[in-house]
Every structure is written in C-alpha cells, then in structure tokens.
Amino acid sequence: MEFCPNCGKMLMPKKGMIKCGCGYEKSLTDDDIEKQYHMEGETKPQSKVIVTDNKNVALPTTRITCYKCGGTKGYWWTVQTRSADEAPTNFIRCAKCGNTWRSSN
Template identity: 50%
Template sequence: MEFCPKCGKVLLPKHNILHCYGCGYEKVISDDKKKDYLIEQDVSDKQNIIVTGDKVNTMPTTSGLCYRCHNRELEWWMVQTRKSDEATTIFYRCTKCGNTWRR
C-alpha cells in the first residue's frame, strides 16, 4: 500500500498506474511491483440481495410506557445535543405508533 506524497491519501491501482483520487497525483507501477497489485481471484459481486419493504428494528429496546398509545416497548438512542461536558439527551420512540420524545 502506498500513500500520495502530496495529500496523504491511499494510491489506488488503475491500468498499471497508482492514482490518487484526492489531488490527481499519478505514479507508474514499476515492473518489479506489478505482482503486488495483481488480483488473481474473481472479486465480482455474486450475491443476490433481496430488498423487502419490512421495517427492520436495529435500535436497542427497553420497557417503558408510550403516553400516546400505552405500548410498553420503546426504542432508544442517545445524542450529544449540547457541549461535551453536559449530559447526553436520550430519545425514545414507541415501537407501535412511532411517537418520539426526549428525556
């Protein structure tokens, strides 16, 4: 792996040339280094990705009470809304009706 001497980004191989996508710097790959950049495996994507319309819950959940629909399961997350020396704000969202509030 080589880095651009101008901007420090990673140089990526393209047609026997190392190319920087940050500043446009290019360097020809020498013959003794070409084997380091040769990809011998088939790296094409062979996965079939199935996209569904289902809502996938990736947030952590806790027990609580939604004041709107009285559901007892809530998603929660924390956000630093003020300075770093102050406490984070905790947000809750009802898993049934989607009502969101903060604490």
C-alpha cells in the first residue's frame, strides 16, 4: 500500500501506474508491483520434493544360489503387478554379479 506524498491519500495502483487526484503520478517498478502482490496474496511455502533413488534403497538379503556366478548372497524385493488378481512377483538379484531373476517361490 502506498500513500500520496503530496496529499496523503491512499493510492491504488492501476496498470503499473499510481495516479492521485491531486495530480501526483508515479510509475511502478516491477519491484513495487511484486511487493503489492505479496501483501495481498497468500504465499504458500513450497513443499519440498523428496527424490528417492531406488538404487540406494537397502534391500533385504537372502541366501541364494546364482545360476550365473554361483554366488550365495542375493537381494530380493516384491513387485505387485497392475492387476490385483495376480500374485505379487518376487525378484532376486545376485549381490555378486547383479544377475536378476524372478523367484519361483
């Protein structure tokens, strides 16, 4: 909110200009306009977006026998297919060579 320096009236900005009945004129800078908007509008705090990288998620380990390298330590996780009728699929990844396959359960 601005007040006229000549007569003290409250000034309402229009189209980037301030005009007072007494003849006082002022063109608003972008900075002035921004201040005006911030006063009138509610500023919502920007919600932080948390980005997770699946590669860094610690997966549970299990004892396996990798058919490629013979490794015995593997990670497993479950993927629910889009169809709710189908049972979720378990995947196994060899910790040694990265070989990934579906678990037969």
